[in-house]
Structures are given as C-alpha cells and as structure tokens.
Amino acid sequence: MNMEKVLEVKNLKMYYFTSKGVVKAVDDISFELKKGETLGLVGESGCGKTTTGFSLLKMPSPPGKIVGGQILINGEDIMPLSENEMRKSVRWQKIAMVFQGAMNCLTPVYTIERQMMETLQLHKPMSKEEARETMKKYLGYVGLSEDILKRYPHELSGGMKQRVTIAMALFLEPEVIICDEPTTALDVVVQAQIINLLKDLKEKLKLSFIFITHDLATEAEVSDRIAVMYAGKIVEVGTNQQIYGEQGPAHPYTQKLLGATPKLHENVKELAFIPGTPPDLLEPPTGCRFHPRCPVAMEKCKKEEPILNEIEPNHFAACWRCLNEQ
Amino acid sequence: MNSEYLVEVKDLKKWFPVRRDFSQVIKKERKFVKAVDGVSFGIKKGEIFALIGESGCGKTTTAKMIMKLHEATAGQLIFENNDVTNVDKKRLLEYRKEVQMIFQDPYASMNPRFKVRDVLEEPLLIHKLYADRDERLEKMKDGLSKVKITPPEEFLERYPHMLSGGQRQRIATARSLMLSPKLVVMDEPVSMIDLSTRAEILYMLKELKNEMDLTYLYITHDLSTARYFTDRIAVMYLGKVVEMGTPEQIIDNSLHPYTKALIAAVCEPKSGKVNIVKEVPIKGEIPSAANIPQGCRFHPRCPYAKPSCISNPEPKLIEHNNDHFVACDRYKEI
Numbered sequence: 001m002n003m004e005k006v007l008e009v010k011n012l013k014m015y016y017f018t019s020k021g022v023v024k025a026v027d028d029i030s031f032e033l034k035k036g037e038t039l040g041l042v043g044e045s046g047c048g049k050t051t052t053g054f055s056l057l058k059m060p061s062p063p064g065k066i067v068g069g070q071i072l073i074n075g076e077d078i079m080p081l082s083e084n085e086m087r088k089s090v091r092w093q094k095i096a097m098v099f100q101g102a103m104n105c106l107t108p109v110y111t112i113e114r115q116m117m118e119t120l121q122l123h124k125p126m127s128k129e130e131a132r133e134t135m136k137k138y139l140g141y142v143g144l145s146e147d148i149l150k151r152y153p154h155e156l157s158g159g160m161k162q163r164v165t166i167a168m169a170l171f172l173e174p175e176v177i178i179c180d181e182p183t184t185a186l187d188v189v190v191q192a193q194i195i196n197l198l199k200d201l202k203e204k205l206k207l208s209f210i211f212i213t214h215d216l217a218t219e220a221e222v223s224d225r226i227a228v229m230y231a232g233k234i235v236e237v238g239t240n241q242q243i244y245g246e247q248g249p250a251h252p253y254t255q256k257l258l259g260a261t262p263k264l265h266e267n268v269k270e271l272a273f274i275p276g277t278p279p280d281l282l283e284p285p286t287g288c289r290f291h292p293r294c295p296v297a298m299e300k301c302k303k304e305e306p307i308l309n310e311i312e313p314n315h316f317a318a319c320w321r322c323l324n325e326q
Numbered sequence: 327m328n329s330e331y332l333v334e335v336k337d338l339k340k341w342f343p344v345r346r347d348f349s350q351v352i353k354k355e356r357k358f359v360k361a362v363d364g365v366s367f368g369i370k371k372g373e374i375f376a377l378i379g380e381s382g383c384g385k386t387t388t389a390k391m392i393m394k395l396h397e398a399t400a401g402q403l404i405f406e407n408n409d410v411t412n413v414d415k416k417r418l419l420e421y422r423k424e425v426q427m428i429f430q431d432p433y434a435s436m437n438p439r440f441k442v443r444d445v446l447e448e449p450l451l452i453h454k455l456y457a458d459r460d461e462r463l464e465k466m467k468d469g470l471s472k473v474k475i476t477p478p479e480e481f482l483e484r485y486p487h488m489l490s491g492g493q494r495q496r497i498a499t500a501r502s503l504m505l506s507p508k509l510v511v512m513d514e515p516v517s518m519i520d521l522s523t524r525a526e527i528l529y530m531l532k533e534l535k536n537e538m539d540l541t542y543l544y545i546t547h548d549l550s551t552a553r554y555f556t557d558r559i560a561v562m563y564l565g566k567v568v569e570m571g572t573p574e575q576i577i578d579n580s581l582h583p584y585t586k587a588l589i590a591a592v593c594e595p596k597s598g599k600v601n602i603v604k605e606v607p608i609k610g611e612i613p614s615a616a617n618i619p620q621g622c623r624f625h626p627r628c629p630y631a632k633p634s635c636i637s638n639p640e641p642k643l644i645e646h647n648n649d650h651f652v653a654c655d656r657y658k659e660i
Binding site for chain 1: 380381490491492520521522523524525526528529547548549550551553554574577578587588589590591592593594595596597598599600601603604606608611612
C-alpha cells in the first residue's frame with residue numbers, strides 16, 4: 001500500500017460555546033489518513049464523531065468553534081484559509097462529504113439533474129452539455145442509469161438517493177471523502193449494496209474514505225483502520241485485524257462495545273452491555289473519561305488522563321491498563 | 327389448539343386506496359396499496375414473537391392493526407378466543423387496556439409539555455383506575471422502579487427533554503405497563519438507542535416479561551437482536567409472511583431465498599473482510615406495494631426464480647418440520 005498521507009489531523013479541538021458552558025465535543029484528537037485507505041470513526045451518539053467530520057470541512061455548526069489544531073491535506077494546512085478560499089479550493093475539491101440520511105439532503109423541489117448541475121457549475125465553469133456528460137459518467141460509477149436525471153428525489157428509493165449523493169461527492173474528484181453514517185437509514189440488503197459500491201469505488205478511483213458510524217459490525221466490513229471515539233477523545237486506533245481479530249481490541253471501552261454488538265451467527269442468550277451512560281461533556285469526568293463505566297478502572301484512572309500510546313506497531317490505546325501490561 | 331394463543335391473526339389484510347385520476351373514476355378502476363396482504367400467525371402466551379422485514383414490508387401496519395389503530399380491510403383478529411376485528415367503542419376501550427404499545431422513537435412518543443408524572447398518569451385517568459391521587463402516585467412510583475428509574479420521586483417531576491434516550495424508552499415502557507396489559511407491541515424499541523445501552527433495555531424488557539407475565543410482539547429489521555431476544559420469528563416480504571420459525575430455524579437453517587439473502591447481507595464484526603466484495607444474492611429494492619408482482623411476489627428479485635414461479639399461483643405457507651413454515655414452491659431444490 002502506498003504510504004503517502006493525504007490527510008493529517010493534529011490536536012484538533014472543536015468546542016461548543018453554549019449558554020450553560022463550554023462543551024468539549026472534540027477534544028484534542030489526532031489521526032492520519034493514507035492514500036487509498038478507509039479510516040473508520042466509531043463511537044456512540046454524542047462522542048464527537050460527526051462533529052469531527054464537519055470540523056474537517058471547517059463547517060462547525062453553531063455555537064461550535066474550532067479552537068485549535070491543524071488539518072493538513074497533502075501537507076498543506078487548511079486552518080489559516082478564509083471561508084472564501086475554503087469554498088473555492090478545498091470543500092468538495094479536496095474533501096467532500098456524504099451526509100447522514102440521504103433522504104433529507106436532496107432538495108425535494110429540484111430534479112436530480114438540477115441539483116447535480118448546481119454543484120458542478122459552481123465549481124467548474126462548463127457548458128450544460130459538458131456537465132451532463134460528467135453527470136452520466138459519475139452516475140455510471142455508482143450504478144445508476146441516466147434517466148433518473150429527470151426525476152425528483154421523491155421518485156427515488158432510499159438506496160438510489162444515497163447513490164446520488166455519493167455521485168455528487170465524487171464530482172470534483174476529491175482526495176478524501178467523509179461518509180457520515182451512509183448506511184444507517186437503509187435496509188440491510190441495500191446497506192450491503194452501498195458498502196459494496198464504496199469498496200468498488202475505492203478500488204477503481206483510488207479514493208480515501210473516512211467512514212463514520214456507530215455500528216462496529218459495518219465498520220468491520222469497510223475500514224482498513226479503525227479509530228474509536230469516546231466523549232470527544234480517540235481512545236483506540238488499530239488496524240481491522242487488531243480490532244476485530246482473534247486477539248481483540250485493547251481498550252476496555254472497545255472491548256465492551258464489541259461485546260454489546262449482536263452477532264448473528266453466534267448463539268448467545270445474553271448480550272453484554274455497558275452500565276451507565278456516556279458522560280455529560282459540560283463536566284467530563286476527571287482522569288480517564290471512561291473510568292466511571294470501566295470494569296477494570298484503577299485509582300490512577302480517576303486522577304490522570306491517559307494519552308494514546310503505541311502498544312504494538314500501528315496499534316494505539318489511551319488506557320493506563322494497556323500501558324501497564326506492556 | 328386455539329387456547330394456546332393469546333392473539334391470533336387470520337388472513338389479515340390492509341389495503342389503502344390510492345387516489346385516482348378522473349379517467350380512472352369514470353372507468354371505475356380501483357387501485358390499492360396492499361400494505362398487508364393476507365397475514366396469519368398466532369402468538370402464544372408468554373412468548374416473544376418477532377416480525378422482521380425491510381421497510382415497507384408491512385410489519386408496522388400489521389402491528390397497528392393488532393393495536394386497532396388501523397381498521398383491517400379483511401381477515402380476523404382474535405384475542406383470548408374472542409373475535410375483536412370489529413368491536414364497539416366500549417369493548418375497544420377494554421381491549422386497549424389489555425394491549426399496549428411502545429413506539430420506535432422515544433423522542434417523539436412523549437408530549438414535550440408533559441412531565442413524566444403526566445405521561446404516566448394519563449392512561450390511569452383515561453381508564454378511570456384508582457380513585458385518588460395518592461393511589462395513582464403509588465402506582466406510578468411502582469411503575470418507575472420496575473423499569474429501574476430511581477429515585478422515582480425525582481423523575482416524576484422531570485420533562486422528557488431532561489432525560490436521555492435510554493431513560494425515555496424506559497419511561498415509555500413504564501407507561502405501557504401502567505395498565506398491566508397482557509400483550510405489549512414493540513415497534514423497533516431499541517433501534518434509536520445507543521449500542522452500549524441497547525442490550526440493557528432488552529434485558530430489562532425480558533425480565534419484565536417474566537415478572538409480569540407479559541407477551542411481546544417485537545417488530546424489527548434487525549435479525550441479530552431478534553436472535554437472542556425472541557422465541558419465534560416471522561419474516562415478512564411485501565405484506566406476506568414468507569418464513570416463520572424459531573431463531574435457530576430461521577437463522578441457521580433458513581429455507582426461503584429471501585431470508586437467506588437477508589442473513590447474507592447482515593454485517594458481522596469480524597476481521598478480514600475489508601477487501602472482499604460481499605456477495606448479495608438479491609438485486610434491487612423492494613417493489614412498491616401498489617404493484618405486487620404476479621405469482622410468487624418475490625420472483626423479480628429471487629436468484630432461483632423459474633418461469634413456474636410466475637405462472638403458478640402464489641405459494642402458501644407450508645410446514646417444513648416442527649413449526650418451521652415457509653412460503654416457497656422450490657425451497658427443497660435450493
């Protein structure tokens with residue numbers, strides 16, 4: 001595999017400044033994405049995975065603000081860029097996003113052709129004829145026929161709409177595509193079809209993906225590397241083999257989450273769960289943020305916050321236990 | 327035979343009329359969306375029965391007919407050996423006391439301007455149970471402690487927005503149990519709940535079932551939770567049940583090509599599958615219920631379909647062995 005880094009995130013911080021206080025939704029996270037790789041971001045709702053996705057496009061939803069860190073695309077930091085420059089040269093050209101719930105991100109009053117045309121012509125000056133050719137090309141990539149161009153979103157099924165949004169994200173051939181729960185609202189069969197499509201595109205067009213989901217099972221099928229988030233922090237990063245293989249994940253949170261994921265072909269009568277709820281990020285727990293729910297928490301975990309440590313090659317975990325066992 | 331079932335549906339149908347244009351009115355053409363098109367099953371006392379299928383297969387419509395929120399177009403609904411398909415208002419009120427529902431979205435199923443106490447008190451007021459406030463309060467506290475919401479006094483004064491998703495679903499469960507029903511219909515009760523707490527809710531529901539002698543109808547699209555939560559599963563496709571049996575029969579020994587495809591499509595948290603394109607045996611998406619294919623309704627997507635599947639009449643649910651039913655003419659060959 002080519003080891004060239006397309007995206008590097010260093011110490012990214014995104015805080016929400018609410019009337020009740022500062023919510024540290026993304027708190028000092030760092031990761032990198034290599035060319036042709038799929039990186040999975042997994043975590044429960046409210047752990048900051050979608051916020052991370054939006055921060056990479058520098059589009060935090062108010063009252064959120066990016067308060068620190070660097071986002072390097074092909075070595076170039078996009079943090080100092082103005083909103084105008086972002087729009088002109090970064091968003092969709094270098095980094096594009098497929099949003100959660102495809103049903104809701106297409107305008108119901110425009111035909112597919114018109115919405116696609118808008119995206120294309122805003123970024124690249126081209127005639128309608130050229131634009132139409134481009135559209136057909138990308139619709140072909142996602143396995144749709146061109147006659148859907150004349151249709152309205154309500155005439156398409158959920159899976160077709162999701163394919164349209166994927167085609168639109170591909171238009172400007174970005175380096176990185178962020179997929180935010182692209183399959184959650186879809187039925188299992190359609191979900192499998194979309195996952196196959198993404199794998200196929202990755203192969204054909206040498207794309208790099210960030211795949212955000214709450215579902216560890218889906219992640220196992222698509223991601224080369226997985227980063228697990230909990231309460232605004234990355235707690236574990238490992239390859240697919242390290243997380244899902246025989247040995248299993250290192251961090252207790254990932255272990256527990258994997259234990260709570262139902263497995264179809266195993267006959268278990270009782271599923272495990274993690275007692276308690278994710279912490280309130282207005283007042284995150286001291287020390288390790290997972291310690292109140294952690295079955296193996298020690299005295300040290302309550303006081304000192306662990307940092308991501310390499311516990312074996314390419315496998316990082318932020319846990320005092322993992323460090324001790326080394 | 328009859329008495330073993332708490333609820334039985336026989337050839338239940340729900341057809342929604344489609345708006346017609348002028349020429350269709352003149353020609354007296356009538357069109358229907360056949361959301362549920364002849365479904366029969368029975369739920370035994372104390373059982374957890376699952377209805378599984380993709381969106382649009384009619385599982386929620388079936389549940390709503392059992393709840394009597396939809397009037398059935400045809401067929402019979404039998405509850406405790408009484409036909410309740412068509413009942414008057416008074417009987418309906420009694421029936422609703424026995425049958426309660428938990429909805430999918432705990433964020434939408436509660437009035438945001440009601441405190442938890444109002445949410446829980448409403449069913450008691452409607453059914454005029456318990457004469458005074460104190461008795462009702464006792465009952466509400468009792469209900470909350472059953473769903474492990476403690477301390478109940480504090481939660482009674484909270485509004486839904488002050489609760490987490492898991493807590494809301496617990497309150498919704500408490501609400502459905504206020505009247506001590508016999509059957510609880512659950513429409514995807516955990517699909518909007520975080521993975522880490524999902525199992526906890528299901529565990530609680532199972533405990534409550536044993537404690538209070540309940541029977542559940544569990545509606546879901548998620549085969550993997552059904553596997554460990556339910557006693558029997560019915561797989562629906564386009565308004566019909568295509569296969570029915572225990573979780574082991576359905577998941578480990580599935581017979582119908584649709585069930586097989588559903589199982590093949592489920593993702594599993596195992597390593598080494600990233601670079602493999604997964605085999606999805608069926609193509610396309612579920613067709614519209616307004617235009618049901620001829621013959622076996624699954625034939626356009628079925629990888630094993632033969633001309634006979636189109637020309638023969640629709641296959642009926644037949645018993646393969648030990649209460650394992652399948653609706654496919656060729657299941658033995660494939």
